[in-house]
Amino acid sequence: MKFNRKSYSDSVLKKLYESLLFPRLIEEKMLILLRQNKISKWFSGIGQEAISVGITQALQKDEYILPMHRNLGVFTGRDMPFEKLFAQWQGTPAGYTKGRDRSFHFGTNEHHIVGMISHLGPQNGVADGIALASKLKGEKKVTVVFNGDGGTSEGDFHEGINVAAVWDLPVIFVIENNGYGLSTPSNEQFRCKQFIDKAIGYGIEGVQVDGNNVLEVYDTVLTLVEKLRDNPRPILLECITFRMRGHEEASGTKYVPKELMDTWAKKDPVENFEKYLTEQGVIDAAYIDTLRKRLKKEIEDGLAIAFEEKHPEASTERELADVYAPFNQVVIEPVTEKKSEKRFIDAISDGLRQSMERFDNLVLMGQDIAEYGGVFKITEGFVEKFGKARVRNTPLCEAAIVGTGLGLSVKGMKAMVEMQFADFVTEGFNQIVNNLAKTHWRWGQAADVVVRMPTGAGTAAGPFHSQSNEAWFFHTPGLKIVYPSNPYDAKGLLCAALEDPNPVMYFEHKLMYRTLKDLIPDDYYTVEIGKARLAREGSSLSIVTYGMGVHWATEILDTLPDVDADVIDLRTLLPWDKDAVLESVKKTNRVLVLHEDTLTGGVGAEIAAWINEHCFEHLDAPVMREASLDTAIPFAPTLEQNFLPKVRLKAKIESLLKY
Known part of the structure; x- marks a missing residue:
């Protein structure tokens, strides 16, 4: 040598x-x-x-x-x-x-x-x-x-x-x-x-x-x-x-x-x-x-x-407390009463833009999100306003970009990673469930990353552009999951997610992008993560749902004038609002859990099990579930509609009420 x-x-x-x-x-x-x-x-x-x-x-x-x-x-x-x-x-x-x-x-x-x-x-x-x-x-x-x-x-x-x-x-x-x-x-x-x-x-x-x-x-x-x-x-x-x-x-x-x-x-x-x-x-x-x-x-x-030193004395309280980086959300209300009519997609864009203005350490990353504005045009015009240093086109490499988000967090920055479609998150799955989710619990490093996921069916896009895959992440401690059903929540929850130093999976249903619109505040505001919304009030039964389920439940109930029901829009899936569900069950004594994801192993299974364990004395009927078929999502519109739970929802409501 x-x-x-x-x-x-x-x-x-x-x-x-x-x-x-x-x-x-x-x-x-x-x-x-x-x-x-x-x-x-x-x-x-x-x-x-x-x-x-x-x-x-x-x-x-x-x-x-x-x-x-x-x-x-x-x-x-x-x-x-x-x-x-x-x-x-x-x-x-x-x-x-x-x-x-x-x-x-x-x-x-x-x-x-x-x-x-x-x-x-x-x-x-x-x-x-x-x-x-x-x-x-x-x-x-x-x-x-x-x-x-x-x-x-x-x-x-x-x-x-x-x-x-x-x-x-x-x-x-x-x-x-x-x-x-x-x-x-x-x-x-x-x-x-x-x-x-x-x-x-x-x-x-x-x-x-x-x-x-x-x-x-x-x-x-x-x-x-x-x-x-x-x-x-x-x-x-x-x-x-x-x-x-x-x-x-x-x-x-x-x-x-x-x-x-x-x-x-x-x-x-x-x-x-x-x-x-x-x-x-x-x-x-x-x-x-x-x-x-x-x-x-x-x-x-x-x-x-x-x-x-001896091995640590186990403390369940301490173990659970360290899953997430400490963060006490303070809900921000709009400063003025000024509102504008915005589509669901505009509300997301608005929240993203105002968050970029609020946090100068926030970096956006995703395929085609720069000059092209993303495949859904949510970031159109962002490069002109914020520059290519902060609005970054990425190669087709979801794993590296999610990892990059974690690296930015190590240096005290924030990251938003856009999956072009929620289906493509599989390419970055390991980084999300093994790196983002576990880093704070392992050594105290916050993973200040929001992963935006255009999700859902109803557009005849077939099995690789239509999946509802929130349950994949629902089982992973350390992640937070939000899933808005309307323009107001879409903006408020996105702003809240970007404030939060923990990794947040943000699901946005692409069928809602241009079909839903509402008057929402022009100002920056946030919605509380972990807090459900009572979308409709009644006493006959409780329908616990989120995303498109909120709209399906409302539409079907409009055809049943003799049925008045609580429709609970969870909004946040992890952590989900157990108190809101408990209060509704106490009142109605009958529960239907509805979601677009497939039935087996879906979010509804956990909610139903929790209700059975904690609300049994308030139930007059079994907790029932309705969800999509346990198949991949078919392409043809007729097959897709049969796959989705909406076609079976009315019968399930009637079955629950007759029990």
């Missing part, structure tokens, strides 16, 4: 050596503790330390790094207290996730680190968002995100790089090429010979370094970041290395040929750099001995503190 110190001082070289040695000593101690059954699991980065260390030392302390399991040198390089790191690994309260997540699955804004989740790849979109925020703020900062060679097969990796390339984001995409994805060798993972070749396809620069040479990594990254701060753009950095332990210790290394292990053992990053510095007269045996003793004492002292 050849080292070239160039003009770096002895103090720089010593700092690199210390930063390299510390994680190695921690790792060695962890392996001992693992054999002693004092820790449960360990992902070793022995053999790969030079990458984490070289990169971290080349960055400014306030530049974000998004590491993975085997990047201990990133965490120690940011001077994180070892006892707190160990507490995190052990799942004790002093850790960064209060015992809720393991190993390096956490972030800390104090140290400008955002850890991974187990689904390899999503960190790339988050890195894009952090870099975008830095660029919009004119900070001249670089973001670094780590990937293993196996993880580069994930779609999130491709999407993250592609977005960064199109938007000229200052992100260094690091690939630790160690030849294996767990036990699967590279030739069974991909066909390319070297990852820098992939950079060509993205139109970006690719750089390859010896990942075991800490000085080469440090010098290369230091040179790159100085350029990127002044000329923002992404770079793919391939680091050739090898993992000397298993994927995690239980995996072992039997799948690795012995001659390959022997070859890479000779390239040990710590031993080789230590030998070089000794030969150069930068350090000597006494220095090494003193440093090792100091670092080992720091490790032992940290362990002594951390081992005093």
